[in-house]
Amino acid sequence: MSTQTQAPTTGPATADTSRDRRVPVLSSRTRAVLFSLLCFTLCFAIGLQGWTSVQLGGFDLGIFDQGMRGYAHFQLPVSIVKSYHHEFPPGFSLLGDHFSPVLALAAPVYWIWNDPRALLLAQALLFAAGVPVVRRITAHAFAAAPAAVRLRAADLASLVFALGWPLTASARGGFHEGAFAVPLTLLMLERGLARRYGTAAVAALLLCCTKEDLGLLVGAYGLVLLLRARRTADRAGHRTGLVFLLLGPTLSMAAVSWLIPAMGGQPGYYWNYQELGPNMGGAATHVLTHPWLLLTGAFNAPLKPLLVLWLFGTLFLLPLRSLTTLCAVPLLAERLLSTNPNHWSIARHYDAFLWPVLLTASIEVLGRLYRQEGSRRLAQRLGLATVAFTVAAAVPLGLFQLVVPTWWQAGTSGAALVQATRLIPTGATVEADNQAVPRLTSRTKVVLVDRTPRGMDYVLIRANHRSFPFATDTEQAARIQLLLTHGYQQIWTKDGVVLLHRVGDEPIPGEHVPGPDSQPVQDVVPSDVGHNLFRG
Template identity: 70%
Template structure:
């Protein structure tokens, strides 16, 4: 500890502050994720799914996930590359060689988020290049703090893990290298973004447009060439992933088409919009939460990103959400805002830097900068920071604690149907799928009888499932606090048992009726 302190002390002041802010971002993101794990609030959807997938990579195989494929009825041969095209997740496999545990993903996500701190500080320093040294120092320090403790990253950390872990630092790298006119590295980051999630190719294309606009003003031929390449290559990569790569991995091209108000597929939607552009307005403002989402994104940044061309990169991602008819996309209680965070913060810093460079708006720039930082940090307090210092939020409730105790009684290598919250405790040592609306005939079934769990609509459905299984070859071997563990001891067929086969047609979950009415609830 003394040696580490001495190492920090001998670093130049700027690097010392970068290191401290990076460690702060890492510590907070990691603590939030581990808190949710400790309180048994992370489920098979999505932590367990990614755990199974990355474990597949760690064993030099495909990223298969029984939790995902069984519940959504994907045919055999399906891998997570058929869900979202995210081969970049293979880079996390070495973590499993060191620690074969779902919490490796929580650790990995915290490291990736923290990697963005030096990048956002560089962006801030370049944006305030015309300012005096003191102002630049304050701007870079504040940018690092706001980035690391901003509400989008805190909310993403609460979810355990998602592809957004890679999207955040890679987007910052692309923007920062583009700002520095290091276009080759920016292009590499753009390629990796296309390998992070298929729709990020649209964001890469928008970044190409940004480069073109800037290159035309500065007569930068290299910037223009790279911009044209990204403008064309990003959307082409997205189309290729959706139409060919995802189906090749067992997925369906239109599985995530959530734009029924516009048309049944992309082609018909484009034709309908061209014929009646008002359809876009109707889809974008057809639910009260959609304009509230826009107001939140604009209001918490005081509309500063709108003063920078960089905000164009956010347009495809925002359009995906507000045009969607899936209510899960409309709130800020999920990880989706973290995709936008690097873009919005970079655009805000660029706008503030230009305002500061103009003596007439210098005082305004200072006030706006402080206001944006205050809003971002104030929003973070109720959305994650306070909970870290509340001991009760580190402890599971009685039912969740019972799930953990029940899971510990299941032997290694067993085939299991498990409650969503218990599934991540079993992925490392059992063949586990989700307890859902279809019996799977597995050796063990771990579920609840008195509290609704995803994906059931009511707890009565879960109680009925228990009764069905007890009447057809299962016996109860453990029960506590509403949690029931069943073991199959007979050979009597269970009515309705089904295992996805070659002719299975993938299905999506029905969104609960209480989703889509509150901006702060998922």
């Protein structure tokens, strides 16, 4: 992402050497620290804003908070918010939901700060750790450029990464596995460019332990290494690429087929590709005999082509000119072919997994353009345009809200939820509104209040504001009446928020706690989801 405007008169290796002698005001290391601080500050601030405005819920911050507490005590990452709501049997841990053992590396943060916000802090630190790696990627791409050009290109690339809308959107959603996937993907790609394949392999292995489908990204990168090794006669790159190509998908299959079920999960629980087939094997057979299903399935909803256009358009289609973009194909295909409309929006955390790949590909293309005589001005313009467009895209997806005071405040309903949580004694069992769950995970046994009564000591619910997973606030009001007539009494209410306490032991109609024979269920996606690219 160069700002160089004057084309050199000699070859790239000796071009414009006078500019090399210029001493920068700040060293490259200092700039890396400053851009890392910028990235950390913005992402952590966005996360804290979601906390103070009571926008972060049990799904997913409360789930990860309960699981991380298990890791912090050298136990399995058990989350009863997840297991109760989705009816997983006893013995289920979050490793049976997504195979993400690498999350245990964030557990020490809880030894310092025993609070759900520790996850927001850890995620911001992990995102910020990507800045120095982005700068090294830029140094590889602009290796033949003068030092001043390399420095400016690294600064612009750092700015695009730090202010990238995928990171701001992910930070708004709380904490997810993408916190580790971002720096690890960048490290794998950078070490590959440096031909340091040992470290690249370590990063690839950690990626496979970050989420079960990231082995597909590793496999795709193996294909990239193989294709590049053919052109450069890089034998080590060829061997590494072959190992990645074979081992990455194999580890993904092993996680889905064996490791997740061993942790109490269900094979195929997240199979959202019914249009292709009932399972992976059936889909493969169906696609082989009807290959056009891939095309129709990828664009059979209006948001799907808009998602592709937004992902690549905000980077001026630059990634399409780099082999590295092949790494994004498996993850993007997962979303486009999915029948779950939650996967089609950019307002969630899914794009954080793609961001390192697409940004690296863009930097590689700009570096290649700079090396070509007559294309340096184009590289400059495209680099500056990418910065401007990416920052502009991030404004409505997290940056603008930071400077609006009202976005830092909870609404009347959210404020009442927080007030009600303080009335619940430590150690109690609780069914709580989704937005209240993270306020209770550290000191109570809390589950999500959903369509199934659980018979807990306290129930914290809203009567006039629809909350996940209820379809309407009428359902919530009906739940309150049901509990009041079967052993509960109202002990507090404000602004539609109701706190109930169980005083009797009579059975509640429909009461159920997951047992050994429980069959996991998925949520029914509301009909209003999947119609807006910018809404979660």
